[in-house]
Amino acid sequence: MIQAADNYSNIRQEIDRCAKKHGRDPKEILLLAISKTHPWGRIEPVYGAGCRAFGESKMQEALPKIAEAPQDISWHWIGTLQKNKVRKAIGVFALIHSVEDLALAQKISECSKEKGVETHVLLEVNTSGEATKHGLKEEEWQEVFQEVVALPNLVVEGLMTLGPHVSDSEVIRASFRSLRMLKEALNGLLPKEKQMHHLSMGMSGDYLIAVEEGATIVRVGAGIFGMRR
Numbered sequence: 750m751i752q753a754a755d756n757y758s759n760i761r762q763e764i765d766r767c768a769k770k771h772g773r774d775p776k777e778i779l780l781l782a783i784s785k786t787h788p789w790g791r792i793e794p795v796y797g798a799g800c801r802a803f804g805e806s807k808m809q810e811a812l813p814k815i816a817e818a819p820q821d822i823s824w825h826w827i828g829t830l831q832k833n834k835v836r837k838a839i840g841v842f843a844l845i846h847s848v849e850d851l852a853l854a855q856k857i858s859e860c861s862k863e864k865g866v867e868t869h870v871l872l873e874v875n876t877s878g879e880a881t882k883h884g885l886k887e888e889e890w891q892e893v894f895q896e897v898v899a900l901p902n903l904v905v906e907g908l909m910t911l912g913p914h915v916s917d918s919e920v921i922r923a924s925f926r927s928l929r930m931l932k933e934a935l936n937g938l939l940p941k942e943k944q945m946h947h948l949s950m951g952m953s954g955d956y957l958i959a960v961e962e963g964a965t966i967v968r969v970g971a972g973i974f975g976m977r978r
């Protein structure tokens with residue numbers, strides 16, 4: 750799968766060019782390679798091309814893969830996280846992108862406290878209003894935000910969204926823009942040392958729009974590894 754390594758390098762360069770064109774520092778944008786469904790053998794060439802951050806969404810698939818892979822990788826959790834799987838994720842994933850409500854944040858906080866670690870998370874926002882999407886809506890997060898950031902052993906690094914499932918790029922852009930504006934609004938409620946820095950948005954079809962709108966993490970699967978079966 751040398752192709753995947755080339756894809757990774759090309760997308761990285763494309764992101765760098767797009768960032769510079771919009772007055773952004775490319776170094777502040779992480780290209781997270783979404784490796785779900787792919788065995789380590791297919792992921793390794795992308796690691797060889799310099800990628801050190803991969804995203805997974807199924808626990809029984811991710812844990813053996815992580816055990817097999819080199820230690821210098823940051824693994825991110827991007828999938829739905831069931832409460833009974835939280836304990837398994839704590840201490841394994843560098844960042845959990847998909848905290849979809851207050852109850853899940855509380856559970857992560859509780860388990861992290863038990864294990865004596867801090868867990869870094871993003872709050873998943875349903876910016877499109879699509880019923881299939883997880884995460885609270887903007888105004889729902891605003892209601893519980895103070896409670897979430899006060900939870901012990903939980904560090905809220907930012908927000909995550911999935912763009913709407915449409916072809917109109919302006920509709921997608923509006924969704925990413927609303928995530929950025931929500932981050933700014935919520936940061937206004939936080940002291941300086943607790944400011945959130947991350948916006949995880951953009952996938953294979955829309956990562957450049959996301960970079961233009963301020964993404965700090967783009968999550969690209971098919972664009973790197975090809976279509977999933």
Ligand SMILES: *Cc1c(COP(=O)(O)O)cnc(C)c1O
Pocket residue numbers: 783785806827828911952953954968969970971972
């Ligand atoms: C699968 C997945 C991606 C990657 O999607 P592609 O279209 O393959 O780039 C990104 N984010 C989440 C949450 C996913 O589940």
